[in-house]
Ligand code: ZN
C-alpha cells in the first residue's frame with residue numbers, strides 16, 4: 001500500500017514536473033518565437049542617400065532620425081542588390097523581400113513586349129480613380145507578381161490586421177501596401193490638391209479622407225519656402241546660386257525664398273507642393289489622421305502602415321544632391337518624423353510599435369558639378385545612340401527596323417522582323433554587344449542569354465541579373481560609365497548600380513528591435529524577411545533576402 005502510494009505520489013510529482021517543464025518551455029518558446037507589435041510602420045524616403053544621415057547629422061534634432069539611430073538599429077552598409085534603382089522597383093523590393101527578377105517591377109515604366117506598349121508599374125486600366133475627377137489615376141498593384149509582408153500579415157491574421165499605404169506618389173503608396181491592402185492613398189496635385197485612391201480598394205473615400213481633403217490642407221501649404229534656419233549655417237551644401245540646379249518656372253534663379261502661391265500657376269498647380277518639403281508635411285498630416293481614424297495599432301492584432309515620403313526625390317531631381325534645397329528638405333523632414341513618432345508614442349504606445357526607415361534608391365551628384373571637380377561623369381544622349389545603332393544595323397543586316405524599343409538601358413529586338421529576315425536572335429545579339437561596347441560612355445553590354453545562363457556572385461553582373469526578368473526585360477542590357485546619366489544638365493537622378501544609387505539608410509526601431517549598429521553589408525531584400533521573422537508570419541512568397549537576426553531582440 002505504502003509502495004503504491006509512493007508510486008502514485010511519485011507519478012504525480014513527475015507529471016507535475018513535466019507540466020512545469022512544458023509551461024516553462026512554452027513561455028520561453030513564446031518569447032523567442034515572435035515579437036507582437038501592435039503596428040509595423042514601414043517608412044521610405046524617396047531618393048535618400050545613406051550619407052544624408054551623416055552629412056546633415058549635426059542639423060537633426062533628437063526626436064527624428066537621431067532617435068532611430070540612437071535608440072534603434074542602424075545598418076550602415078545597406079545596399080540595393082539590383083539595377084535599375086528606380087522608385088517602383090525600390091518600393092516593391094523593400095516590401096516583397098526580392099528583386100525585379102521575381103517581383104516583376106523592372107522599372108517605373110517598361111516596354112511590354114507581348115502587347116507592344118509602354119506600361120506603368122502601378123497602372124491598371126480595369127480600375128477607376130476614387131476621389132479625383134482625373135481620368136489618368138487608374139492604379140493598382142496588379143503588375144507586382146509576389147506578395148509583400150503586409151499581404152502575409154493579412155493572411156496570417158485572417159484579414160483582421162489592417163494595411164494602409166500612404167505617399168505623394170501612387171506607386172509609393174500602392175506597391176508597399178501590397179495586393180490585399182485595405183487602402184492605398186496618394187496625392188493628386190494639379191487643380192485638385194487631394195488624397196485619392198482607386199476602385200481597386202473601395203468605391204468611396206472614407207469620411208476621414210473626405211474631411212481631410214475639404215480642410216484645405218493643400219492650400220495651407222502654398223506658402224513661402226525659405227530655409228528653416230539661417231542659410232549661412234547650411235555649411236554642408238554648395239552655394240545657393242550655381243549652374244547645377246533647375247528651379248521653378250516663373251522664377252529666374254534657383255535661390256531661396258520660393259513663394260509657392262505665386263509660382264503655383266506656372267508649375268502645375270498643387271503639384272508644386274510635391275517638389276518642396278511641404279509635401280512631406282502634408283503626408284505626415286495625412287498619416288497622423290490615418291493612425292487616429294483607422295485606429296491603427298489599437299488592438300493586439302498587428303496592423304501595417306506604410307508611409308513613403310516622395311518629396312525629397314522631386315527636390316533632388318530639381319536641385320541636385322549638393323543643393324541647399326536638399327539640405328533644408330532633410331532638416332524639415334526630420335521635424336516631420338519627430339511629429340509622426342510622437343503621435344505613434346501617444347496613440348499606439350512607446351515600445352508597442354516596430355518601425356523601419358529606408359529609401360527606394362540614392363542619387364548621383366549632378367554630373368556637371370562632378371566635372372567641375374574633375375570627377376569622371378557625363379551625359380548620354382539616348383536619341384543619338386539609337387540613330388548610331390540603327391545605322392550600324394542597316395549596314396550589317398540591310399534592315400532599318402530591327403530595334404523595336406530602347407527602354408531603361410535595354411534594347412528590345414523586333415522578333416517578327418528577325419524571323420522574316422531569317423536572322424538568328426543569338427547571332428544578332430552577339431553582333432550588337434560587340435558593336436555597342438565601342439560606343440562612348442558605354443561601360444558594359446550583355447545579352448539576355450548571359451543574364452539567363454550566367455552564374456554571378458558579385459559585382460554589377462549580379463545586380464543586372466537580379467534586375468533581369470525573363471518575360472519583361474529586353475534582349476540587350478547596357479551599363480553606362482559611372483556617373484553618366486541620360487538627363488538634363490541640372491539636377492540629380494538615379495537608376496544605376498553605382499554606390500551613390502545603391503547605398504541607402506536602413507534603420508530599425510521599437511518593439512522586438514535591438515539597439516546597435518553594423519557595418520556588415522545588408523541588402524534591401526533582407527527587410528521583408530526580417531520583419532516577417534520578427535512577427536512570426538509566413539515570408540512574402542517570392543522573398544529571397546536573409547533575416548537580419550542581429551537586429552532582432
Ligand atoms: Zn524614388
Ligand code: ZN
Pocket residue numbers: 047087313314317493494
Ligand atoms: Zn527619382
